[in-house]
Amino acid sequence: MGILEVKDVNKRFGGLQALGNVNLSIQENICHAIIGPNGAGKSTLLNCLVGKLIPDTGSVMFDGQSVLGRTPFEINQMGISRVFQTPEIFGDLTVMENMMIPLFARRDGSFKLHAYESVESEKELREQAEEMLREVNMADKRNMHSAAMSRGDKRRLEMAMCLVQKPKLLLLDEPTAGMARADTNNTIDLLKQIKDERDITIAIIEHDMHVVFSLADRITVLAQGTPLVEDTPEKIKGHPKVREAYLGESA
Numbered sequence: 001m002g003i004l005e006v007k008d009v010n011k012r013f014g015g016l017q018a019l020g021n022v023n024l025s026i027q028e029n030i031c032h033a034i035i036g037p038n039g040a041g042k043s044t045l046l047n048c049l050v051g052k053l054i055p056d057t058g059s060v061m062f063d064g065q066s067v068l069g070r071t072p073f074e075i076n077q078m079g080i081s082r083v084f085q086t087p088e089i090f091g092d093l094t095v096m097e098n099m100m101i102p103l104f105a106r107r108d109g110s111f112k113l114h115a116y117e118s119v120e121s122e123k124e125l126r127e128q129a130e131e132m133l134r135e136v137n138m139a140d141k142r143n144m145h146s147a148a149m150s151r152g153d154k155r156r157l158e159m160a161m162c163l164v165q166k167p168k169l170l171l172l173d174e175p176t177a178g179m180a181r182a183d184t185n186n187t188i189d190l191l192k193q194i195k196d197e198r199d200i201t202i203a204i205i206e207h208d209m210h211v212v213f214s215l216a217d218r219i220t221v222l223a224q225g226t227p228l229v230e231d232t233p234e235k236i237k238g239h240p241k242v243r244e245a246y247l248g249e250s251a
């Protein structure tokens with residue numbers, strides 16, 4: 001039994017079957033990549049996991065509980081954090097101010113920036129933010145305005161904002177999209193470090209095969225809304241069905 005269990009999920013957009021009978025089991029504490037050609041249904045699947053879309057049929061269980069019918073905020077509170085293609089940070093705020101947002105949200109149960117009662121004081125939260133920034137090598141940038149940072153640093157900050165919530169499952173939606181090679185390699189190194197040092201499960205959608213093969217322990221190939229094959233990176237590399245789905249070669 002995986003930490004995330006997707007069973008018989010279907011999702012239609014009008015006449016288009018975006019997901020058809022998707023079954024997926026993601027095991028705890030591994031990195032599981034979901035790859036597939038454009039339009040395969042990867043983002044639709046991810047959106048079904050975080051409450052942004054509701055499947056027409058099927059079930060999505062996380063850590064033994066159904067995520068269906070819950071809001072994205074409730075799913076986040078269950079322990080699922082998502083990093084988007086475009087970093088979702090507040091450019092007008094400093095790195096430290098950005099870090100405090102998810103911590104206040106977790107403490108107060110919403111994005112209220114001023115709460116009267118608290119279990120954890122602001123000082124404790126700041127210490128947690130500082131510790132997290134040290135872990136991702138951003139402590140020296142704590143007072144920097146986020147808008148002024150490189151794309152790689154913005155991504156690093158967004159990951160720190162997710163990780164400080166101590167998620168059990170981190171969902172990454174093309175984390176290196178649009179990055180220069182150096183920033184991509186830094187992001188790979190950061191994710192390897194996160195994998196090695198934390199009890200965390202990572203699910204990643206990614207087009208860059210260098211990133212996928214550097215990080216993934218298991219790979220599911222999605223084609224036309226249905227999982228085609230799931231295996232280790234070594235087996236996936238030479239799989240005839242994968243070559244067919246990507247390159248139009250006959251198996």
Ligand SMILES: Nc1ncnc2c1ncn2[C@@H]1O[C@H](COP(=O)(O)OP(=O)(O)OP(=O)(O)O)[C@@H](O)[C@H]1O
Pocket residue numbers: 013016018036037038039040041042043044045
């Ligand atoms: N909100 C929507 N309304 C209508 N059709 C949609 C919607 N979202 C996605 N689709 C369609 O569903 C199919 C799957 O799209 P999805 O974005 O999940 O694919 P993807 O594998 O993530 O693609 P890419 O790699 O290009 O991001 C596509 O044909 C897409 O056009």
